[in-house]
Structure formats: C-alpha cells, structure tokens
Amino acid sequence: MGWNKKANLKEVVIYVLLALAVFSLGYVFVEWKGGQSSFYEEVYAKKIVLSIDKAKPGSEIDYDVSELYRRAKKSGFKGKVVVIDNNENRVRVQLVDGGGYDFNYFNSADIVWELKDETLKMKVVGGDLG
Amino acid sequence: MNTKGFEYLDDIGTFLFVSVVLLGAVGTVMWVFFSVGGDVRGVEAETLGIKLIDSIVENGNFKAGVFEEDFRDDELMIRAGIDKEIINDGSFYFNLGIYKNGELEKEFEEGKGSFKVGCNLKGSSKNLPVCYERELVVFNEDEKFVVKVLTGSNQEGGRI
Numbered sequence: 334m335g336w337n338k339k340a341n342l343k344e345v346v347i348y349v350l351l352a353l354a355v356f357s358l359g360y361v362f363v364e365w366k367g368g369q370s371s372f373y374e375e376v377y378a379k380k381i382v383l384s385i386d387k388a389k390p391g392s393e394i395d396y397d398v399s400e401l402y403r404r405a406k407k408s409g410f411k412g413k414v415v416v417i418d419n420n421e422n423r424v425r426v427q428l429v430d431g432g433g434y435d436f437n438y439f440n441s442a443d444i445v446w447e448l449k450d451e452t453l454k455m456k457v458v459g460g461d462l463g
Numbered sequence: 464m465n466t467k468g469f470e471y472l473d474d475i476g477t478f479l480f481v482s483v484v485l486l487g488a489v490g491t492v493m494w495v496f497f498s499v500g501g502d503v504r505g506v507e508a509e510t511l512g513i514k515l516i517d518s519i520v521e522n523g524n525f526k527a528g529v530f531e532e533d534f535r536d537d538e539l540m541i542r543a544g545i546d547k548e549i550i551n552d553g554s555f556y557f558n559l560g561i562y563k564n565g566e567l568e569k570e571f572e573e574g575k576g577s578f579k580v581g582c583n584l585k586g587s588s589k590n591l592p593v594c595y596e597r598e599l600v601v602f603n604e605d606e607k608f609v610v611k612v613l614t615g616s617n618q619e620g621g622r623i
Contacts, residue, residue, distance in 0.1 A: 348478065355482040359489050371622070372501075378620065379503045386510045390544065422549050425623070433623035439511065439555060441546040 370404055374434035377401055378426040381415065381453065385424070385438040388457045399451040404428050415453050417446045504593035507616035511545070512595040515559050515612055518543035525603045530569070539571050550574045554618040556592065562609040578615035592617040
C-alpha cells in the first residue's frame with residue numbers, strides 16, 4: 334500500500350474537523366437541554382410538591398433553591414422564583430419573564446413559606462394532627 | 464479491503480453515517496432521561512396510598528371510628544390530610560376497600576373513576592395514570608380484615 338504523507342495529513346485534518354463538528358453538536362444539545370430554564374422550573378416545582386405532599390402537619394422543610402436564583406439572575410428575571418398558593422394548592426416556579434411551571438399538591442394543610450437566603454422555608458400547618 | 468478504518472476521503476460518507484447513528488443514540492438517551500426523570504406520578508400515587516392507609520391504620524389495627532356510619536370519604540380525606548378539590552380535579556383517584564372474609568364491608572372512593580380501569584391497562588402512555596396498589600391485613604379487636612388500596616395519578620402540571 335502506498336504512503337502519501339501529504340495526502341494522509343490532509344485527510345486526518347478533515348476527519349478531525351468533522352469529528353469535532355459532529356460531537357460539538359452533541360455537546361451543544363446536551364448543554365442546551367440541561368441548561369433550559371423550563372427544565373429547572375418543572376423539576377423544582379415537582380420536587381417541592383412531592384415534599385409538601387409527603388409532609389405531616391407540624392413539619393418544617395428547608396429547600397435549597399440557590400440554583401433557581403442563579404438561573405433567574407442569568408435570565409434577568411426579578412420576580413419570586415417560587416410561589417406557593419394555598420388557595421389553589423399550587424406551587425409555581427418561574428425563572429424567566431413569561432415562563433413558569435405550575436404543579437398541584439394534594440396535601441390539605443396550609444403551607445407557611447418564605448424565601449430567605451436562597452432557601453425556600455416551608456412550615457406545614459393545620460390539618461389533622463392525630 | 465480497508466482494514467485501517469477511515470483512511471481515505473471516500474470514507475467520509477461512512478464516517479458521517481456512524482456519527483449520525485451515534486448522535487441519534489446519545490440524543491435518544493438524553494430525551495428519555497429528561498422526560499422520564501420528570502415523571503413523578505408514581506411517587507404521587509404511592510404517597511396518596513400511604514397517607515390513606517396511615518389515616519386509618521396504626522400498628523396493624525384500625526384507628527377508632529373507622530367503622531362508624533358517618534365515617535365516609537370526606538372524613539377519610541380530612542384525617543389523611545388530603546384536599547378533596549384537588550383529588551377531584553381529574554388528575555387523581557383512590558379506592559380503599561375494607562374486606563372481611565372476602566366480602567366488601569366498607570368502601571371509600573374519590574377522584575377520576577376511569578383510573579380504576581386505566582390502572583389495569585398496560586403501557587406507558589402519558590394518557591394512562593400511574594398507579595399504586597397495596598393490600599394489607601388489619602385487625603379490629605380480634606376480627607381480621609383485609610384493606611385494599613388502589614391510587615392513581617396522572618397529573619401533568621402546566622406551563623404558564
């Protein structure tokens with residue numbers, strides 16, 4: 334088999350560039366999907382709802398939401414990243430203007446909550462203590 | 464015969480094909496990861512079922528009042544700390560039956576009734592509820608009962 338150094342180098346360079354292009358596309362997709370605000374809104378809303386549903390009256394739950402603040406800051410959103418509506422039994426997580434995700438909890442207890450130091454502090458009150 | 468992999472420019476087509484297949488596989492795995500990872504319906508159904516059981520059973524015995532005439536669905540949900548409006552908004556279902564010698568003694572049922580059938584259907588469609596089923600023996604004084612619980616959730620949540 335013949336050996337042509339010049340031709341081989343050219344081919345190697347083309348293949349490397351193609352490989353870089355193709356796998357960069359894959360990396361960009363993973364970064365894009367994982368970095369989407371909508372993904373974090375949904376995941377955090379569901380996580381918070383599950384912790385509320387499992388909680389018994391009297392429970393206190395502190396939830397680290399620093400990641401939400403980081404992403405809200407990045408997108409320029411200045412509102413509350415988490416809102417718990419006791420009338421609708423609903424948790425809303427919002428990281429961008431015009432965005433947000435709602436998820437309902439079935440726990441009938443009231444949730445006293447506040448956002449403090451990038452932590453969601455919740456206290457489950459009311460309901461049957463027996 | 465080419466035994467050295469992608470040696471010539473002629474192989475670019477093969478290279479691109481292999482790359483597309485690899486990217487497709489990675490993309491599929493990512494899609495499954497991000498979609499299944501956010502499905503919490505099974506956990507919701509289980510939490511609902513456990514709450515119902517805990518509200519009437521303690522250490523293998525029925526709590527007081529369960530067999531009283533006025534202890535019905537509403538009272539059960541109050542005891543379990545479950546919001547009636549949310550349960551009946553179309554995304555949840557529960558059925559709790561108390562059996563003695565195979566005969567249904569008392570039944571509690573709320574939510575979307577079609578889930579009773581949906582829970583038995585096989586598949587992983589988003590339209591089907593994810594269910595939790597549990598059966599346990601519970602005593603009332605010396606009498607032996609069987610409690611059967613079936614709960615389902617199909618809450619999808621909503622983007623604003």
